[in-house]
Amino acid sequence: MTREPPIPGTVIFDGAQAMKGYALNKMCYSFNRRENRAAFLADPEAYMDRHGLDERQKQAVRDLSVPDLLAAGGGIHYLAKLTGMFGLTMQDLGARQTGMSVEAFREKLRRAGD
Amino acid sequence: MARIVGGIATSHVPAAAGAIAREQTDDPYWKPFFDAYPPARAWLAEVQPDLAIVLYNDHGLNFFLDTLPTFAVGAAPAYHNADEGWGIPVIPPFKGDPNVSWHLIERLIDEEFDLATCQEMVVDHGFTVPMQLLWPDHSHAGVSCVPVCVNALRHPLPSPRRCFKLGRALGRAVASYPDDRKVVVIGTGGLSHQLDGARAGFINPEFDRLCLDKIVDDPDDLLDLSIHDLVRLAGAQGVEFILWLAMRGALSGRVTRRHVAYHVPASNTAAGLLVLDHDP
Numbered sequence: 001m002t003r004e005p006p007i008p009g010t011v012i013f014d015g016a017q018a019m020k021g022y023a024l025n026k027m028c029y030s031f032n033r034r035e036n037r038a039a040f041l042a043d044p045e046a047y048m049d050r051h052g053l054d055e056r057q058k059q060a061v062r063d064l065s066v067p068d069l070l071a072a073g074g075g076i077h078y079l080a081k082l083t084g085m086f087g088l089t090m091q092d093l094g095a096r097q098t099g100m101s102v103e104a105f106r107e108k109l110r111r112a113g114d
Numbered sequence: 115m116a117r118i119v120g121g122i123a124t125s126h127v128p129a130a131a132g133a134i135a136r137e138q139t140d141d142p143y144w145k146p147f148f149d150a151y152p153p154a155r156a157w158l159a160e161v162q163p164d165l166a167i168v169l170y171n172d173h174g175l176n177f178f179l180d181t182l183p184t185f186a187v188g189a190a191p192a193y194h195n196a197d198e199g200w201g202i203p204v205i206p207p208f209k210g211d212p213n214v215s216w217h218l219i220e221r222l223i224d225e226e227f228d229l230a231t232c233q234e235m236v237v238d239h240g241f242t243v244p245m246q247l248l249w250p251d252h253s254h255a256g257v258s259c260v261p262v263c264v265n266a267l268r269h270p271l272p273s274p275r276r277c278f279k280l281g282r283a284l285g286r287a288v289a290s291y292p293d294d295r296k297v298v299v300i301g302t303g304g305l306s307h308q309l310d311g312a313r314a315g316f317i318n319p320e321f322d323r324l325c326l327d328k329i330v331d332d333p334d335d336l337l338d339l340s341i342h343d344l345v346r347l348a349g350a351q352g353v354e355f356i357l358w359l360a361m362r363g364a365l366s367g368r369v370t371r372r373h374v375a376y377h378v379p380a381s382n383t384a385a386g387l388l389v390l391d392h393d394p
Contacts, residue, residue: 004342009313010350014269018179029178031199066310076310076350077173077267084200090129090382094314105315112317113378 013075021073024061027051028078037085064088066096116214116291118299119161120372121365122154123329123358123388124247126170126302128239129381131202134246150375150387151247157372157389158248163298165211166259167218167284168241169360170302171266173198175238183230184272185280187222188237188261189215196236205242211258214291218260221287227280237261244302266303266354274344275337277356281363288364289394301361303354305376306347307383316349317384322376325355326386330371333362351383358388367394 011017018025027048030036040047048058060068064086069079076093083093095105130147133139139148175198177183194207212233219231241261245254262284265271272280281299288297305325308316325348328335336359344353362369373389 004340007313007342007346009311009316010308010345011311012269012345012350013267013310018268022179025179028199029174032175032197034197037199067312070310075174075179075267080309081174081199090309093309094382097310097312097314108315109317109379109382112315112319112384 011070017073018075019073021075023052023054024057024069024072024074025078027053028074028081031081031085041085066093116165116288116293116295116297117394118285118288118297118364118392119163120157120392121299121301121361121390122248123301123361123386124154124244125304125380125383125385125387126240126243127380127383127385128202128243131239131243131246135203146377147380147385150377150385153373154248154387154389155250158298161296161298163296164257165214165295165297166257166300167262167288167297167364168244168259168300168302169262169264169281169357170240170244171354171357172263173238173240173267176232176236176263179268182265182268183263184265185227186230186232186235186263187215187219188232188235188259188263189219190233190235193235193237193241193259193261195238195242198238202239205246206252208237208245208254208259209257211260214258214295215260217291218284218287221290222280222283225283225286227283235261240302244300248300262360264357264360266356269341271341271353272356273341274339274356274359277360278333278337278363281360282366285364285366299361299364301357301359303357304348304352305355305384305386306349306352308349309351309382311350313349315382317378318347318349318352319376319378319384321347322384322386325358326374326376326388329358329362329388330369330390333359365390365392367392
């Protein structure tokens, strides 16, 4: 949908992504409520089934793979509600997306200020 | 008569709320970030605003993709915070001023900003973190709020120029409110940061410093930027700079910079703070 040249390493969360990721994002949005987080953690497969995730989305959730979750249409602010349940911070997510260790990713951020 | 006494732009880094809750604001990591705020609080103590118009973006608390407005204005007697799902503590509610809200809504729609209006609205870290930084320990009792939520999450997003014009219209709407109010306009978010993709961790101090400089005296120079330019130069979430431009748009009189601070990193973000006096 975007006519602009792509920006390397960047997924524009637009209508096309939002269409693809609707079920996944809707499930993540439900995690704003504590009881829904508990229901997911008690039986993730049943919870994903109830929200109509496709197999690709389910596998990305099982793997907690941020690149796969983004490719499956996830929006990062919704995904944070999923990964937060597993104690992952934004630096953990950054490390997982850039193939760096968490310490190396933090150091990269620190160095950006030099 | 209502008048705008000034504007503040600040990052809304959610991890700062965690640092406040865990009393880590003096830790070596966080201290340079939090040390930026006392001058902003001193300015607020000096100008004594009784109304804050807070231009921010929701991150999936009040709005989901089922119904996602580009611009939404709160018209509630109170604005509650709520669980965002990943652990920042819920804080007490903020007081609204529905009479002012409806005046602003009427005037903005008169000026062809076709808004969503919210008689109930929960506010997330985009709203609450700046309020905590500017009025610590819930010391905002004398200040009512009007939240103005701008979509900065799912593209297409409103352009920098459109957001600046929204600010201009807000400024005119405030100036036409018949009762006395001293208004501070707050824009939240930014500066450069990117949370998603292989470019996660992207920060651009050179562009941030240009923005911090230009927005004071030459905001027009920033209005030809497209959203795509902002993503490229400031990162996928650095587009939140549109909220700063909306704030700046509301100040159409003489503007004087009272305080500026810039610190990298606060969590994944280049943190900026700007305080502007406004003489209408």
